[in-house]
Amino acid sequence: MASNLETLVTVFGGSGFLGRNVVRALCKRDYRVRVAVRRPELAGYLQPSGKVGQVHVVQANLRYPASVEAALRDSDVVINLVGILTESGKQSFDAVQAKGAETVAKAAAAVGARLVHVSAIGADAESPSRYAKAKAAGEAAVLAAVPSATIFRPSVMFGPEDQFTNRFAALARMSPVLPLIGGETKMQPVYVGDVATAIADAVDGKAKAGATYELGGPEVLTMREIIEAILEITARKPTLVPLPFGLARFQANFLQFAPGAFKLTPDQVTLLQRDNVVSDAAKAAGLTLEGLGITADSLEAIAPQYLWRFRAAGQFQRMSI
Template identity: 80%
Template sequence: MASNMDTLVTVFGGSGFLGRHVVRALCKRDYRIRVAVRRPELAGHLQPMGKVGQIHAVQANVRYPASIEAAMRDSHVAINLVGILAEGGAQTFDAVQGQGAETVAKAAGAVGARMVHVSAIGADENSPSRYASAKAAGEKAVLSALPSATIMRPSVVFGPEDQFTNRFAALARMSPALPLIGGGVTRLQPVYVGDVATAIADAVDGKTKAGATYELGGPEVLTMREIMEIILATAERHRMLVSLPFELAKLQAMFLQFAPGALKLTPDQVILLRSDNVVSDAAKAAGLTLEGLGITPDSLEAIAPQYLWRFRAAGQFQKKSA
């Protein structure tokens, strides 16, 4: 009987936030892993997740097809995690999430490999958001090049290294008030990064339907206001939540798109917040969800205290209020 060690999985974008959790999940299942990233010298943090020689980092850039073809050589499965939240230079949404996804799919097809492509809930070719329309273009290109590919669409993903809960907790440390764009009524279904990684590993195991699109959401649908309240309660910070109309937020984003770190906000991100980001009824009915894969998702309130404690005034030594 063949073991998973006979299967080589190439993970594009494997050194990022979701990538490190996917690599860990695959290591636990004894797959051989090739991590294809732009800067392999910065992927050393992945090595302790596997056995000696189990993980190998190589250089690849989705904007350069030859590098993708080289990374896919002798591979059995391709996982594409490459994505960006904001554009910069040649790293545009279309180049990375549209054409880049197609490049990976074509390279996988050329060597007869299976593919798992990570997109996002909200991917829509008619969306006014360039991020969302590029995600939809990527899905379409992947399924055109490799009809058997599995598409994974997570809602907003949270976890120890995320740019979501950590960002707002960091803002709460420096600002007396936090903005609620559009009044904070947008509905999201935050999903734990570990659960998304498990679903992707299940797809590599062959537990998903070929050519199907899965929508991955957590156990609760929450408004942005409710999410902010959970973050503030976990970080034990008392801050005002100030409603900010969409148009004013978009105007501010014209300037904040050039800001560093937690202050960064792009006009495209404001557009994204106009739409709810939740698992569709169609996906639930078809069983194309975490629950459909037999995964019980963890909630934001259960996981966030494990890492947001560092934003408390005295960190892990903060005294509990009576």
């Protein structure tokens, strides 16, 4: 049996939040990893994820098919993690998550590589959200080009470098008042390390070909419960002010141009109107983390390991029992 070192896995979007965890997981399993990113000079921090020479970073942009084809040369497995939360210039949802996904899938088909594609729970061609609509279009294009592709749809992901728990913790540190949008919307936060394990399992051949998996954590929580958990971990006590969707969308027309943690787009408000949880159909079919034999870590177990930095006295702050 050939060793994993003879298997070349090309990861598109390997320098992002999920990407760095996937690269680390693949390196632990001794795969050769080629990371395809728009700015390779900014991805040097990925090198220590593996042994000397195990990780190779190349340039590729999903909007340029020739660069994707070049990055895929001699690949055995292709993983597409590229996705954006907000649009900027030519990096639109459609260009990146629909047409970009199609470009990767067609190039993978051309070299006969297996394909793992990461989408999102909520991907829906009928969704009023342009993000969710583009994710669904990407899935359809992937399966049209590579019917044997494995698709993963994670719920909202958390972990040390996330733009979710860190964002609310940062806002709570800066403001005595925290607007609560979609307080009753249900989520199933999933630890990024568990999603990376699932993807590495798929590379190992443990996932079903042509199947769509939905990945959620062990708990279904409302948006209010998630934010309250973050506030408890960080020992912050801002006042939570529920914001109706109409007013939130109005504010988002201005906040979409705001920097960092204050940024909020109208499309994100639309996404918050719909629950983001693993479907009963996926559970029944075993197309979940549990179905892959992965025991999911909870927000409560993982988040304190990195959110302590938002406490007034950091890691040394005494917490009430």
